[in-house]
Amino acid sequence: MMAVHETQGEEEFADEPTEGGVDEVEARVGLAYTLKQVKRDSTARMGFYIIAFITAIAAFVSIDYYLLDYAMAKAIPFLHHPERDPEVINTLLPPVGMENGLGSGTWEHPLGTDHRGRDILTRLIYGTRIAMTVGFMATAIGLVGGTLVGAVSGYYGGWVDDVLQRITDTIYAIPFLVLVIAFMSAFGRDISYAMVGVGIASIPVFNRLIRSRVVSIREEEYIEAAKAAGVKDRNIILRHVIPNSFAPVLVQATLQVGVSILIVAGLSFLGFGAQPPTPSWGQMLAASRNYMLPAPTFSIWPGIAILVTVVAFNLLGDGLQDALDPRINN
């Protein structure tokens, strides 16, 4: 029974490892330890702040969309209705301070207007909802799916491992974007299918990572001890194996959110993501394609939004990697 107690202790400890007298090596798996390391790394900190900022915007925008029917967008002075065409239609206006053949920019629309006269800044801000929701949710699906598959596969080995690994190899062999497009053409061109499709397509990434960790952890003495003490396989996987793979998975998940945002932008660009008039960055870029000659700035803003968001996730991911890499720490 000792092993079971230790197990539970360790699991709690993975979340709140602030108790004293903790072994330095074990402490590396903890969340608080990770946050402390991230705080010390200036690039990771920058990535974290940008992500926090964009997530806050996305949360605000989601509340406005789901609960308030864009009441906030109408109430806040510099925002406009993100979906409806305006009453006075000024299409393809340039950003403030610039001029194009169709007019000159005004403070009313700081980044200009799109092909239907809607405010680009508003649509960029409201586009965070799709990007962040899909980015986080798809990664969560891939993370949970990949962790389960990888843990089971690595822990049991044998034919279970063979079958599961051949399936994920197959998923991995089809180019990510092509797989998601095929998936969406089968089920529907809805953003929720994009989310699930990207999630399923990223299962192999986490599977590989977890499986290789599990195979190496499986032989550790404390797992043997737990087995000898009669702890169930399921509990060993959930309480020992998965918490011990925390660090590399966290790094990969952070990077994967960025990848998912890029993929979803590409899907929306091809017409497979969020459907108009819902504001999404990829779909704004798709619309801007037809107006590159009269209004070149229209194509610039959504791309910058994607770039900044993905850079933030990459900064945080790289920072985490450095923070959790024992070679660099020592």
Next chain:
Amino acid sequence: MGLLRYTVWRCLQAIPVLVGILTITFFLTNAIPGDPVSIMLGPTPSAEMVEQIQARYGLDRPLHERYFSYLAGVAQGDLGHSIYYDVPVLTKIIERLPVTAYLVFSAFGFALLTAIPLGVISAKRRNEPVDHVSRIVALIGVSTPSFWIGLLLIIVFSFQLGLLPATGLFLPWADPANVRGAATQFDVVVESFKRLLMPMVALGTLQMASITRIERSSMVDSLQNEYVKLARAYGVDERGVIWKHAFKPAQLPVITIVGLGLSTALGGAVLIETVFEINGMGRLIIQAINNQDYPLVMGTTFMLGALYLVGVIITDISYAYIDPRVSYGEK
């Protein structure tokens, strides 16, 4: 196990994955809502014609029967018949594949030629200004949507400066008679290269950035090896240390990234071919989906998967070739 046997072994290992790809694409495409027959015959077809068409494409048979006959067909090199174009799927793929291959290979050429020097210099001058610049370039490169780079290039080089044509791509050995404004083969080569530049850069930037990152970190590790220190101690000049001693062993992770990057690049080709209106495999797949031409969807998806597997096998073999420690898959 010799290199040849290893190669054969890796090819055999790919077969279950190929069957898996066929299975996934078959069941996904057969779940596509909408009926290809109604697309071909319009909204009010006669029952007789519907039956005729269904019999022709085997749509009247049960799903599992169609699945096994499809697998048997593919094993014999028959990828089915395109409903929309009314030609064998393989014919359509052979028509579209060379342009995509031209684009993807050029993108990797561009990526390797820029990334390797950048990564090596970055590793050599670690934490100096040139290293910071190259790391920022690489960070932005992995974070930028390729199709957006394509749009920006078109805006600047086609619409603002008028230097390069915005759309279309053909092979350098295309017949001059089919290329507008080209008199000789040389004109075709020049025009083909001009059309290649922008899509190549747009598609290659992500690869360039990820290769630069891995090249840098791998070279940093390699330069800390004992034998590198020893070479320095023996008075080998810095250039010799880097290129003769540190470079080659550092290329193994780079090869892995290139192999994995092939999958991303083939997916990216779908976007880049859409942006530049290039009639390659990527655009074919989108058109096939929009036309609900599912034999063609299955065929193109399978082909892209197969291409990636070929890339992975080449990667594994070159890995084994470069690194004598790889035991050709023996346990």
